[in-house]
Amino acid sequence: MDLSEGKHQFIQAWGTLGTSWGINKAMAQIHAVLLLAEKPLSTEDIMEALQISRGNANMNVRNLMDWGIVNKVLVPGERKEYFATGKDIWALARQVTVERKKREIEPILKVLGQMKNVEGEESEALEEFRQVTKDIEDFTIKVDNVLDKFYKSDKNWFLKLLMKM
Amino acid sequence: MDLSEGKHQFIQAWGTLGTSWGINKAMAQIHAVLLLAEKPLSTEDIMEALQISRGNANMNVRNLMDWGIVNKVLVPGERKEYFATGKDIWALARQVTVERKKREIEPILKVLGQMKNVEGEESEALEEFRQVTKDIEDFTIKVDNVLDKFYKSDKNWFLKLLMKM
DNA sequence: TTAAACTTTCAGTAAGTTTTGAAAGTTTAA
DNA sequence: TTAAACTTTCAAAACTTACTGAAAGTTTAA
Missing domain, CATH: 1.10.10.10 (Winged helix-like DNA-binding domain superfamily/Winged helix DNA-binding domain)
Structure with missing residues (x-):
């Protein structure tokens, strides 16, 4: 070719x-x-x-x-x-990260935040609903933090992190 | 509500x-x-x-x-x-990771692999093409590795990693 | 000014994706 | 067997998203 x-x-x-x-x-x-x-x-x-x-x-x-x-x-x-x-792929990846976070993560957090307004007689069903939505929220926040760190980091930081893994 | x-x-x-x-x-x-x-x-x-x-x-x-x-x-x-x-969000995230890797990462690596078949008289243009495609490939492989680790990991490993960050 | 060179917008059209629902296929139990 | 209960398929319709190209808008320089 x-x-x-x-x-x-x-x-x-x-x-x-x-x-x-x-x-x-x-x-x-x-x-x-x-x-x-x-x-x-x-x-x-x-x-x-x-x-x-x-x-x-x-x-x-x-x-x-x-x-x-x-x-x-x-x-x-x-x-x-x-x-x-720019031909710097790391810079590109970081910029793409911001955009995807905006589109994919932030709206989830917004919806989950609203789920906190669910109220009513305490019951097992309600308890389970709270548990599920909270689990998703906790996880999403963690992913959000990782992406933030990645965005703010430089290439070397990321490479070092990979070593640690 | x-x-x-x-x-x-x-x-x-x-x-x-x-x-x-x-x-x-x-x-x-x-x-x-x-x-x-x-x-x-x-x-x-x-x-x-x-x-x-x-x-x-x-x-x-x-x-x-x-x-x-x-x-x-x-x-x-x-x-x-x-x-x-399953109501285990970590398990869900890991399964989604596999699928997204399949859809978003693997096809990139396949295309980049094919770019190694590009040949011709050595020139600055060719050199630059090789550099760009190699940079993208290197980066993609790193992301692929991170996702693999995540998939194979358990919740605790991930939480510990977050601490280190 | 003004008119030429260029950029942006947007209504209509095309392309792509998802959904429907009826027909075909499969399994089970009598 | 067979027929009832259930699942899967698929062509056509509905919906969604992207693209076109002509018209409107903007900028520049003479």
Whole structure:
């Protein structure tokens, strides 16, 4: 397989994988294109590379910027906007962690918090309900803490932790 | 809020949350119903509790069984099949980990493995491609290892690890 | 100013996913 | 056996999410 075919395959695959990560295909593919690009790309470059519409390209680039994964790059003397993504995978992972925490963890905690308002005659059924919801909450808080630590950590900390494990 | 309203809200919420976890709504809701039930439920019980069709109930119960989260329970003297889920959240988390690893991590490693077949004249571009794909692979393998450890671990191990962090 | 170059929005359409329910299949017990 | 009780399958319908492309908006520089 030659380089351009490899890149092509990687971009396709990254798009598919993205969907199982809760990231839409175009968003993941744009990220892949930028990751493999040798210089910042314009919206048009992206449209062409992936054969997608202007609206789609624009919206997903913006999403990637909201996630803090892609940056605008201004090329001196050029009017057009260019985009690039960092090639540091650790930084990427940390940013993705924040977003997934926001989407997957925080809403659980919110719902479980509300379950504390359940009241009524004390009974075994009520007791069990409280136990189950509390167990889930305790666990979720722990996961939340781990992800927070990961986010705040640097690569070395993580590697050291792995050693300890 | 009284108990039955609390349960109802929890079941609804668990369904919605499920979708942001890559689990479909009915599957997550069935899990919630079983989690809060005081005894094993039949397909009909589930259909009624969630107002869903037989096909939907059947398919998603089967999915939950494939994930190892729900078990068939045979009630002596009864022809019908009943289903139950464990109330141990740690066990649940570990089983979910296996499935998510299968869906989210393993396919990445497979794609990255294929990227090793990229060949051609040595150039800076090729070098960079190799670097990026290798970085992602290294990181992914580390995450994979952590998840494996978690899966194989018990609750205490995890709690101790949290202390160290 | 103004008009050219560029970016963003959004209503309509397309694609993908989930759900339904009736039909087919299976098991059990009489 | 066979028929009743139950489970599974699957094509079509409903729902959800993503994408398009033209129109509206914004910025820049002459």
